[in-house]
Amino acid sequence: MVSNLNSQPPFPGGAPLPPGAITDGSGGLKAGEDALNLRQALSVLRRRWWLLFLVSAAVGSVVIVRVINEIPTYRSQFRLLVEPIASDERFDRFSDRLLGQLGLQLDYDTQIEVLISPEQMGPIVENIQERYPEVDYDSLMNGIGIGRLLETKIIEVSYQDSDPEKIKFVLDEIANGFIAYSQVEQQTGNRKGLNFVEEQIPELESRVDDLQAELQAFQQENNLLDPDAQGQAAANRLNEVREERTNTTTELREARTLKQELDQQLDLELEQAITVAALSEAPRYQTLLNELQRLETEIALESARFTASNPQLQVLYDRRDNLLPLLRQEAAAVLGTEAVGDRTEAMVASPNPIRLDLTKQLIDTTNREQTLNVRAAALALAEVEARRRVQEMAALERQHTDLERRLEVATESLNRLLSVQETYKSKPPSRECPGS
Structure with a gap:
C-alpha cells in the first residue's frame, strides 16, 4: 500500500483544506489560519443574526422615543446700559468724585440684586401672569440669567424656555420694568446731584470772591504790579x-x-x-x-x-x-x-x-x-x-x-x-x- 507523505491533516471538525491553501513553508500555513478565522466568524453570524437584530432594534427604539419626547429649549437676551458714557475724561473723573460724595456710585452686584429682588420683579411678574398665569417669581428666576458684561457699563439679561413667543414676551416685560426703574433712579440721582451742586456753587462763588479780594489787597499792600x-x-x-x-x-x-x-x-x-x-x-x-x-x-x-x-x-x-x-x-x-x-x-x-x-x-x-x-x-x-x-x-x-x-x-x-x-x-x- 502506497502512502502520500505530503498530505496535510484535516481541519478540526473534518473540514478539508481549500485547494489554494496547500503551499510549501510557513507563509502558506498563516494564510490558511486567516481564512479559517473569517469562515468561523461568518458561521457565528449566520447562527445568531436574530440576536443582533433584536439588540439593534431595542437601542434604536429608545433613541427614537427620547428624540420624539424631548422638548426644545430656546434662549434670548437683551442688554441694558446702566451708566452714561462720558466724552470728557476730566469731567468724568470730576463727576465720579461728585457721585462718591453723594453716595451715588454704582455697585453692579448690589444693582443686580436690587433688579431681581421680589419688590422690583413683583410688578413684572404680575404683567407676565396676565398672559402666562403659570409663571411665578421662583419659576421666572429659574429661567433668568443676569450679569455684568465683562468690565463694561452694560448688564446683560437672558431668559430661556421652550416657547420662543413666551421668551420674547417675558424679556420685553423685564426690559420695560428695568427701564422704568432706571429712569426713576436716574431722575432721583439727577435731583440729588443738582441739589448738591446748587448748594456748593454759592460757597465756591464766595470762595472765589474772597481769594480775588485777598490777592488784590496783597498786591496793593506790597506794591506788586509784576x-x-x-x-x-x-x-x-x-x-x-x-x-x-x-x-x-x-x-x-x-x-x-x-x-x-x-x-x-x-x-x-x-x-x-x-x-x-x-x-x-x-x-x-x-x-x-x-x-x-x-x-x-x-x-x-x-x-x-x-x-x-x-x-x-x-x-x-x-x-x-x-x-x-x-x-x-x-x-x-x-x-x-x-x-x-x-x-x-x-x-x-x-x-x-x-x-x-x-x-x-x-x-x-x-x-x-x-x-x-x-x-x-x-x-x-x-x-x-x-x-x-x-x-x-x-x-x-x-x-x-x-x-x-x-x-x-x-x-x-x-x-x-x-x-x-x-x-x-x-x-x-x-x-x-x-x-x-
Missing part, C-alpha cells in the same frame, strides 16, 4: 551794589597804599603831623565830614531802591558835589595863615615844591580815604538791604503764586460745578441702551 519783573529788578540791584562795593574796596585799598607811600616819602614832622591831625579835631570840618558821611550813607541806601537816573538820587549827588569844595575850604581854613607862614618860611629856607605838592596830595589822599571808608560802610549796609529786598521779593512772589494757584483751583472747581449743573438740567430722562 512780581516776576520786580523780583528780577531787586536781584539786578543787588548785583549792582555788590559791584560798586567791590570797586570802592579796590579804590580804598589803592588810597591806603598811596597814603602809606606818601607817609614814607614825606616823613612828616611833628608840627606837620599836628597840622594834618588838626583837621580831625576842627568842629566845622568834622561837621562837614559828618554831613558828607550822612549823604554817602543815604546815597548808598537809596541806590539799593532806585537807579542812578532817579531824581531823588540826583538831588543827593548834587548836595554831595556841593559839599566837597566846602570841605576843602574848611581844611585850608583850619591850617590857618600861621601854619601857611611857617611852611612858607621852611620852604624859603629850603625850597622844595615837590614836597609841598606831596603834602597837599597826602591831605587829599587822607580825605579820600576817609570818604571811601564812609562809602564802603554805606555800601555794606546797602548790600544787606538789597539782599533783604531780594529775599523779601522771593517770599512775596511765592505768596503771590500761591494765592494765584488757589484762585485758579477755586475758579476751575466753580466752572466745573456750573458745567455739572448745566449737564444735570439738560440730561434726558432715560439711561437705557437698545436691547440685543
Whole structure:
C-alpha cells in the first residue's frame, strides 16, 4: 500500500483544506489560519443574526422615543446700559468724585440684586401672569440669567424656555420694568446731584470772591504790579551794589597804599603831623565830614531802591558835589595863615615844591580815604538791604503764586460745578441702551 507523505491533516471538525491553501513553508500555513478565522466568524453570524437584530432594534427604539419626547429649549437676551458714557475724561473723573460724595456710585452686584429682588420683579411678574398665569417669581428666576458684561457699563439679561413667543414676551416685560426703574433712579440721582451742586456753587462763588479780594489787597499792600519783573529788578540791584562795593574796596585799598607811600616819602614832622591831625579835631570840618558821611550813607541806601537816573538820587549827588569844595575850604581854613607862614618860611629856607605838592596830595589822599571808608560802610549796609529786598521779593512772589494757584483751583472747581449743573438740567430722562 502506497502512502502520500505530503498530505496535510484535516481541519478540526473534518473540514478539508481549500485547494489554494496547500503551499510549501510557513507563509502558506498563516494564510490558511486567516481564512479559517473569517469562515468561523461568518458561521457565528449566520447562527445568531436574530440576536443582533433584536439588540439593534431595542437601542434604536429608545433613541427614537427620547428624540420624539424631548422638548426644545430656546434662549434670548437683551442688554441694558446702566451708566452714561462720558466724552470728557476730566469731567468724568470730576463727576465720579461728585457721585462718591453723594453716595451715588454704582455697585453692579448690589444693582443686580436690587433688579431681581421680589419688590422690583413683583410688578413684572404680575404683567407676565396676565398672559402666562403659570409663571411665578421662583419659576421666572429659574429661567433668568443676569450679569455684568465683562468690565463694561452694560448688564446683560437672558431668559430661556421652550416657547420662543413666551421668551420674547417675558424679556420685553423685564426690559420695560428695568427701564422704568432706571429712569426713576436716574431722575432721583439727577435731583440729588443738582441739589448738591446748587448748594456748593454759592460757597465756591464766595470762595472765589474772597481769594480775588485777598490777592488784590496783597498786591496793593506790597506794591506788586509784576512780581516776576520786580523780583528780577531787586536781584539786578543787588548785583549792582555788590559791584560798586567791590570797586570802592579796590579804590580804598589803592588810597591806603598811596597814603602809606606818601607817609614814607614825606616823613612828616611833628608840627606837620599836628597840622594834618588838626583837621580831625576842627568842629566845622568834622561837621562837614559828618554831613558828607550822612549823604554817602543815604546815597548808598537809596541806590539799593532806585537807579542812578532817579531824581531823588540826583538831588543827593548834587548836595554831595556841593559839599566837597566846602570841605576843602574848611581844611585850608583850619591850617590857618600861621601854619601857611611857617611852611612858607621852611620852604624859603629850603625850597622844595615837590614836597609841598606831596603834602597837599597826602591831605587829599587822607580825605579820600576817609570818604571811601564812609562809602564802603554805606555800601555794606546797602548790600544787606538789597539782599533783604531780594529775599523779601522771593517770599512775596511765592505768596503771590500761591494765592494765584488757589484762585485758579477755586475758579476751575466753580466752572466745573456750573458745567455739572448745566449737564444735570439738560440730561434726558432715560439711561437705557437698545436691547440685543
